[in-house]
Amino acid sequence: MDMKRNYYEDIRLFSSGVTFFWFVLLMAFLFFYPFIFKNYYVYMANYIAINIIVVVGLNLLVGYTGQISLGHAGFYAIGAYATITLMTVAHFPFLLALVCAGLIAAVFGFLLGLPALRLEGPYLAIATLGFGLTITTVIGRIEMLGGRQGLHAPDLIIMGHQLGTDRQFYYLVVIITVLLVVFARNITKTKVGRAFIAIRDAHIAAETMGVNLVLYKTMAFALSAFYAGVAGGLYAFVLRFIEPELFNLFLSVFFLTMAVAGGLGSVMGPIAGAIVLSFLDLQLRNILSIPYIGDWLRHLSASYFSLTGVSNIQFIVFGSILIAIMLFEPLGLYGLWIRMKKYWRTWPF
Amino acid sequence: MIDFLQMVTSGIAVGSSYALMALGMVLIYKASEVPNFVQGEMALLPVFIAYMLIYTYGQSVFMAFFGALIFAMLLGCFLEFAVVRRAKNPNILGLIIITIGLEMVLLGFVSWKFGADQRVMPFPISSYSSFMFGNVYISTLDLLTLVAALVIMISLFLFFRFSKLGVAMKATQQNETAARLMGIRTNRVKMITWGISATVGTVAGLLLAPVFMEPYMMWDPLLKGFAAAVIGGMTSLPGAVFGAYIVGIVEHLFGGYVSMEYKAVVAFAVIVIVLCIKPSGLFARHYVKKV
Numbered sequence: 001m002d003m004k005r006n007y008y009e010d011i012r013l014f015s016s017g018v019t020f021f022w023f024v025l026l027m028a029f030l031f032f033y034p035f036i037f038k039n040y041y042v043y044m045a046n047y048i049a050i051n052i053i054v055v056v057g058l059n060l061l062v063g064y065t066g067q068i069s070l071g072h073a074g075f076y077a078i079g080a081y082a083t084i085t086l087m088t089v090a091h092f093p094f095l096l097a098l099v100c101a102g103l104i105a106a107v108f109g110f111l112l113g114l115p116a117l118r119l120e121g122p123y124l125a126i127a128t129l130g131f132g133l134t135i136t137t138v139i140g141r142i143e144m145l146g147g148r149q150g151l152h153a154p155d156l157i158i159m160g161h162q163l164g165t166d167r168q169f170y171y172l173v174v175i176i177t178v179l180l181v182v183f184a185r186n187i188t189k190t191k192v193g194r195a196f197i198a199i200r201d202a203h204i205a206a207e208t209m210g211v212n213l214v215l216y217k218t219m220a221f222a223l224s225a226f227y228a229g230v231a232g233g234l235y236a237f238v239l240r241f242i243e244p245e246l247f248n249l250f251l252s253v254f255f256l257t258m259a260v261a262g263g264l265g266s267v268m269g270p271i272a273g274a275i276v277l278s279f280l281d282l283q284l285r286n287i288l289s290i291p292y293i294g295d296w297l298r299h300l301s302a303s304y305f306s307l308t309g310v311s312n313i314q315f316i317v318f319g320s321i322l323i324a325i326m327l328f329e330p331l332g333l334y335g336l337w338i339r340m341k342k343y344w345r346t347w348p349f
Numbered sequence: 350m351i352d353f354l355q356m357v358t359s360g361i362a363v364g365s366s367y368a369l370m371a372l373g374m375v376l377i378y379k380a381s382e383v384p385n386f387v388q389g390e391m392a393l394l395p396v397f398i399a400y401m402l403i404y405t406y407g408q409s410v411f412m413a414f415f416g417a418l419i420f421a422m423l424l425g426c427f428l429e430f431a432v433v434r435r436a437k438n439p440n441i442l443g444l445i446i447i448t449i450g451l452e453m454v455l456l457g458f459v460s461w462k463f464g465a466d467q468r469v470m471p472f473p474i475s476s477y478s479s480f481m482f483g484n485v486y487i488s489t490l491d492l493l494t495l496v497a498a499l500v501i502m503i504s505l506f507l508f509f510r511f512s513k514l515g516v517a518m519k520a521t522q523q524n525e526t527a528a529r530l531m532g533i534r535t536n537r538v539k540m541i542t543w544g545i546s547a548t549v550g551t552v553a554g555l556l557l558a559p560v561f562m563e564p565y566m567m568w569d570p571l572l573k574g575f576a577a578a579v580i581g582g583m584t585s586l587p588g589a590v591f592g593a594y595i596v597g598i599v600e601h602l603f604g605g606y607v608s609m610e611y612k613a614v615v616a617f618a619v620i621v622i623v624l625c626i627k628p629s630g631l632f633a634r635h636y637v638k639k640v
Binding site: 062066068115118119121122123125126127129130131133134137138141249253256260264301304305308309310312313314316317318319320321322323326327330 | 447449456458568620630
C-alpha cells in the first residue's frame with residue numbers, strides 16, 4: 001500500500017501519473033462515445049450519467065453522513081419541475097434555471113434536514129419516505145405544473161445553439177456529471193467531508209469534538225438534494241415530458257439500490273452501481289427481447305406465470321441484488337473491487 | 350355532528366386495518382430491530398394464495414383463508430430463517446435494505462403471476478350491507494375488521510402475558526443475551542415472531558381484499574401502518590394501535606373538513622409533527638443510549 005505522507009497527498013485529485021492517464025483516457029472515450037455508438041446508446045449514456053449524479057449525491061447523505069433517505073425521488077421531481085417552470089414562466093436560460101432548480105431542491109433538502117436532526121433509523125426512513133410521497137401528490141394537484149397531465153419540456157437553447165437530439169445533449173450532461181462528481185470527491189476530502197464521516201461513525205463523539213451537527217446534517221441533506229435537483233432538471237430534458245407518476249416511491253428505492261449496490265461511503269462505488277443498474281434497468285424493460293433468456297422466460301411465463309406481468313421480473317432482479325449484496329458483500333461493487341485488488345497484489349499468498 | 354361521528358366511525362374502521370399492519374410491524378421491530386418493509390408483501394402473497402386456492406383448486410372460502418394464514422406463518426418464519434438471520438453484523442440501514450429487497454422480490458413474483466388487473470376476492474360478507482348505530486352507518490365488513498382487530502389485540506395481549514412462548518418473546522426483546530443465558534432459543538423465538546407478524550398482517554390483507562385486490566393493494570396499508578407504528582414509538586403494541594386509530598381518524602376528518610385531495614398524505618404530516626415533538630414516538634420509553 002502506498003502511504004500518504006502529508007495532507008496534500010491525501011487531497012490530491014490524482015494519486016499518481018497512472019491515475020491521471022486513466023482519467024485522460026476516460027475523458028477521451030467519453031468525448032468520442034457518440035461517434036462510436038448508435039443513437040440508443042447515447043440516450044442510454046445520458047440516462048446513466050443522470051443517475052450517476054443522483055447517486056453520488058445520495059451517497060454523500062447515506063454513505064458519508066449515515067442518514068437514510070427514501071425520498072430522493074421528491075428532490076428529483078422538484079428539480080425537474082422547477083427547471084421547466086423557470087424556463088417557461090420566468091424565461092430563464094437553461095443553465096441558470098438548472099442551477100436555480102438545484103438550489104430550490106437544496107432548500108427543500110435543508111427543510112427536510114431540520115426534522116431529521118432529531119430522528120434516526122426507522123423514524124428518519126418514514127419521514128423521508130413521507131416527504132417523497134407528499135411532494136408527488138402536491139405536484140399532481142398544482143394546475144400551473146400541469147397536474148396529472150404532466151409537462152412538456154421547452155426547446156433547449158444554450159448560447160444560441162439549440163440542443164435537439166440526444167447526441168447534442170450528451171456533452172452537456174457529461175460535462176455537468178464530471179464536474180459534480182469531482183466536486184463530490186473533493187468535498188469528501190475537506191473539513192466538510194470529514195465532518196460528515198465523523199457524524200456517521202459516532203455523532204455524539206463528533207459533537208463533543210466540536211462538529212456542528214445542526215450545520216453539517218442539514219448541509220448533507222441540502223447538498224444531496226442539490227445533486228438530485230440538478231439531475232432532475234437534466235432528466236426532464238432527456239424525457240422531454242414529465243408527470244408526477246414518474247417520481248414514485250420505487251424511484252427513490254431504485255436510487256438507494258444503485259448507491260448500495262455500488263458501495264456506500266466511496267465515490268467510485270456509486271458510479272459503478274449507477275452504471276450497472278441503470279444499464280440493467282433499461283435492458284429489463286424489454287426483457288422478452290433479450291436473446292435466449294427472453295424465449296425461456298416467455299415459455300416460463302406462459303406455463304406458470306402470466307405474460308402481461310412479465311415486466312415485473314425487474315422487481316425480482318433488483319430485489320435479489322439488494323438482498324445478495326447485503327448478505328454477501330455489504331460494501332457492494334466497490335468492496336468487491338478492493339478485495340480483488342488485494343487478492344491480486346498478494347496473489348500467491 | 351352526525352357528519353363528525355360518521356367520519357370518526359369510518360376512521361376507526363380504516364384504522365383497524367392499519368392497526369393490524371402496525372401490530373405486525375412492531376412485533377418484528379421489537380424482535381429483530383428491523384423496520385419491516387416486507388410486512389405488506391408478507392400479507393400480499395398469502396392473500397393471493399387464498400385467491401388461487403379458491404379459483405384454481407376449488408377450495409371453500411374458509412379453507413382457503415385458513416390455508417393462507419398457515420402459509421403466512423410459514424412464509425414469515427422462512428424469511429427470517431433464510432434471509433434476515435443471515436445478514437452479517439447488520440446495521441439498521443442494511444436491514445432496511447434487506448427488507449426492501451425482499452419486498453420487491455415478493456411483489457415481483459405476485460405481479461408476474463397475476464398482472465396488474467383488479468380482482469375480486471369472494472367473501473362471505475358483502476361489502477355493501479351495513480349496520481346502523483343511531484345515526485351512524487358502518488358497513489358489515491368494516492365492523493368485522495374492527496372486531497377482528499380487537500380480537501387479535503386481546504389475544505396478543507393474553508399471549509404475551511400468559512403463554513410461555515409469549516414471555517420468552519418478551520424476554521428476547523428486552524435483553525437477548527440474558528434470554529439466551531436463561532436457556533431461551535432466541536433465534537427460534539425471533540423466527541416465530543416473524544411468523545406471527547406475517548399472520549397478523551395477512552388477516553388485514555384478507556379483510557382488505559374484498560374491496561380492493563391487486564398486487565399493489567398492500568402499499569397504502571403498509572405505509573399507514575408504518576406511520577402508525579412510528580407514532581406509537583415502534584416498540585409499543587398499544588402505542589401502535591393508538592397510532593393507527595389516530596392516523597385513520599385524522600385522515601377521515603381531514604378528508605371531510607379540509608381537502609379530499611390531500612387525504613392520502615396527511616398521515617405523513619401527522620408523523621412529522623409528532624416526531625418533531627417526541628422524536629421517538631408517543632409511547633416509547635426513552636432509553637438513554639450508552640456512548
